[in-house]
Amino acid sequence: MPELPATSSSAWNALLRSTMTDVIQPQAEGWRSGLDALLVFLGLFSAIVTAFIVPSLATLKQDEIARTNELLLNVTNIMIRISNTDVSNLNLLPPAVFSPAASDVRFNVYLTLSLIISLSIGALTIACRGFLNLVSWSPHHKAVERLTDIRTRWKSAEKLLGPAIESLPQLLIIPVLLFILGLVDSVFSTALQIASPPTSILVASSFSVVFIASVAVGMGFTLIDGSLRPKASPFQSRLAHLLNIWIVQRVHPLVLRLRKAALTTLQLEAPTVKSFPIINRSPLLSTESMEIYHEILQATRDDDILDDASAALFHIIGQRTIYTTPNRLFRRLPVDLLPQECGTLLHLLSPEASLRSHRTAAQVIVDLASNSRARPLRYSQNDLGRLLPSLSRAARIADPGLSLSVLWNSQFVHAMAIVANSGAKITAYPPAVVILGATHWSWKYLAPIELSEILAFVFEVIEEKLILELADADAGEEASVVDSFLSTRDESQTDAHVSINPRNVLASLLYLPREEHQLMGRLIAWLIRTHSAYKVISATQQHLETIQRSEWLHLLGHRQYLMVPRMVSALADECFAAEGFAEHELLAQTCVLSLLHTPNIRSRPPSGFVFFARPVVKALITAIRAPIDLSGTESSALVKDLWEVRRCVEEDLLWKEESRAEILSDFEQLLGSVQPETSHRPISPGGAIYAAAEEGQYSGPETESKSSSMSE
Structure with missing residues (x-):
């Protein structure tokens, strides 16, 4: 709208x-x-x-008829008395009292x-x-x-x-x-x-x-x-309205005069409020009016009413974000998104709303972030967990066509990038790339299934756009096309754009659908060319160490853990293909970390690795073949891990005999006579007992005394 x-x-x-x-x-x-x-x-x-x-x-x-009958009886008695009748026969009744x-x-x-x-x-x-x-x-x-x-x-x-x-x-x-x-x-x-x-x-x-x-x-x-x-x-009522007018016109001025007279008598000054000059200030709504606007809008189900009413949403939220005072101190202070404002955006993005309401909500989010006179609008973790799924669902139904490449520069993807980065402006990187490299990404306020749906949508948009861009490019121009397509758009704004953290992009790659494995190699190669192989490998190693913690076991599913060896093997392939690559030992440590310490990678029983980890073993051997000195003290931990990897491969029953023999032969050639260091216990009076216990030949003092008695 x-x-x-x-x-x-x-x-x-x-x-x-x-x-x-x-x-x-x-x-x-x-x-x-x-x-x-x-x-x-x-x-x-x-x-x-x-x-x-x-x-x-x-x-x-009293009944008048009864009273009349009583009087007639008395008159009759009187007349009998007058006629010289015996008085003793008279029955005169006194007047009865009525009750x-x-x-x-x-x-x-x-x-x-x-x-x-x-x-x-x-x-x-x-x-x-x-x-x-x-x-x-x-x-x-x-x-x-x-x-x-x-x-x-x-x-x-x-x-x-x-x-x-x-x-x-x-x-x-x-x-x-x-x-x-x-x-x-x-x-x-x-x-x-x-x-x-x-x-x-x-x-x-x-x-x-x-x-x-x-x-x-x-x-x-x-x-x-x-x-x-x-x-x-x-x-x-009309009477109440007239009484209100009388109070406002007569009573209120009288109260103000009495208050002023009392302050003057007591020699007190009325408190004054310091006002700042307003620059082009439009009529502002009261807090009560804004609350009523959001309340009624969220209760509306009519599409036409939603379309008409949502047209004013940008300026209603902008009243709190667009600065109107000349004081520069308050211009860049962030403003939090209110719960009722978030509820209105969610209502406009709901499946029951029209496509026009969906686009209006996304456009409002983009305009609030791109307005040069607006203070930064900050989205909380709760807002991020509610808005991102709604924006991704609205974006999928916005264009019913077969290709999602049309959403590359759409307001929906742009709004998702803004919300994922807590309201930061998107000026340099494409919005879809910014979503993958979000520094404010929430892993706790999003359900795993919602996070998978969001990132799957972003990956589909990037994949289809890359396919469209690479359709007319030569094989040798693929790297330059990908770099120009995913890297900064305006080099003059590199100081203001959202920075891309390689670790966040690699963390997002764990949610990549398996059918889009080619996109993983292109994104990792782009990260290596943009930053460096050392930074990308170090970021991978840091993330692998993080997801080994116990709190991540319920945040990542089994499929995400199985994507770890895919990502490490793709990283190794791109590093080996890069010119001047010299971080072989760091890459080998990363391969060992993914094989031995990442959950759900080693299968038990039999002891070995999952099918997706076999390319990591081959990449590990390739990295060791480089001039790495395994005899030094600094490489002792790596040598110990290599022998552990060799043991897992040797005991794995799912490998083919030819492949396993070839891998073991490579380990024999690379390790040679290098053995892992073993810790020696200091010599003590009971040293023989400790040695026997470690070899499993010592069963306690009772067994020893029993055996001595039998020998006697």
Whole structure:
């Protein structure tokens, strides 16, 4: 994708659409439909409770019909008295004091609480629905500001508003349970004539007050939180927005004036921040906006959105690497790649992403390293172990053709070379060669199978490119073509290019596929011509000593160890073919080191060498035939190792008799009468016993005493 500024609307609009379409709208619609269903249920439930509570209220006051009947009875008695009837027959009743039944009181308490709580839940549902309608609202017009505003508020909505909406249906248990308890209590009280003191009215009233107060406090909190945090709070409303404006315009300036007056009274100076002049500084994104960019981009699966949004990746990462201050001290300080930035690059390089996203990620890595105004971007060992396999896989599918030579100067191989060298600029050597000679190569953060795949890909690119370049060259021009092809491209930049360490190239050759053995000889010959035979042999010897350590047994597989004799034999062939070669003893020591001390080279039983080690034995004999003085004290260790090699060849049953006889004859001619030095023990009183023990003829004091008794 063509590069875009970090605040470009075309890049941020794609992320905004992705966030609204894939994240916010589905979740908001789910919450909104739940609130609508809750409102319907609350309406029906409140109507049912109201139908019960209206007739139940009549039981809390005196019945007028009963009172009228009581008065009529008294009037009848009075009229009988007036008619001169015997007074003793009169039955005058005093006025009865009305007291509601305890069951009626409790039933009304249950119904009242149920109706109050259900109406309160309905009020909270309406308020949450209003907050939900404004959670995706933003007063800004720029896409980057709108996305930052909406995404920040949505994160708070997922933490506060979401649980509140999801807990509202659970609160319906309270009014429903109260309604059921009221019905059950009314039935049993009527049936069993249970009387209860009316103190429950006070308790119910107190609970209603507490619940209503809690709802009021919650509503007040939402109003205050929405006004004080307009960007992050999910409780947005028009009233909160107006309150925020009033706080910003009235309260905040008043606080600043009071602070200034207090500092003036106390004769204190406000702290000043020293600012540096900015040179052509573009609008920078906040840390929060960059985190949101990487978070949304890594969650996006749409290819078009990825292509549009990744166009601004270079400038977003470049905000931390491109220096904008005139202070030269900070210009060359390295900057580490952030984990979210590495995650974005890996997402763009994933197999699910498009080829355009793959190329964009590789191009960003190259541009960040080649920008002259950028500070070095440093890749950690963990970044190296994650980015290199992704880049190699993306490079393989970038060009579906039969030849990988087109990737020789591609951005994928260039990006791999930059990551392998921890962000160093690649100016002189070709990128594929720089990968093989990386000084910052990680052997621990890459699985052996991933390391094999990466280096196999690099070897295939080099091999096919060399074949293409050597197709029209004569046999005598092969060395010059290879040297000009693999060596520095610009001699004027040799002080700035990444240096090639022969040891790293030789270590990479152990992962070379066996079918590309010709490439090994060409690379070793190029190393000899570029550096020297002594440096290459010494580097080989150092690496062989390193891989003999125990921690390397799980880093190198059996196939890599079997490539050691192939590499040593190829090295010997190229050294013998070089003009003026005189390091025969050093080469012989390297051959002995690979034969006797490298794991998986000697087979047991029978004692001998693997099939690939036989050319090393022949190379060793060729090296010894040179004028090497084996009789000196400095060559005693070499002579001892040569006799050990001869013994292994003699005991090897897999050699043909003719070949083994020829090799043994060569050893006889070369070694002659030279014997390995043996350590002599100093003469002591028990020297005979030590000598017998070494020869296996001494079995201890018990055997000696037994034999003496038998002789007696």
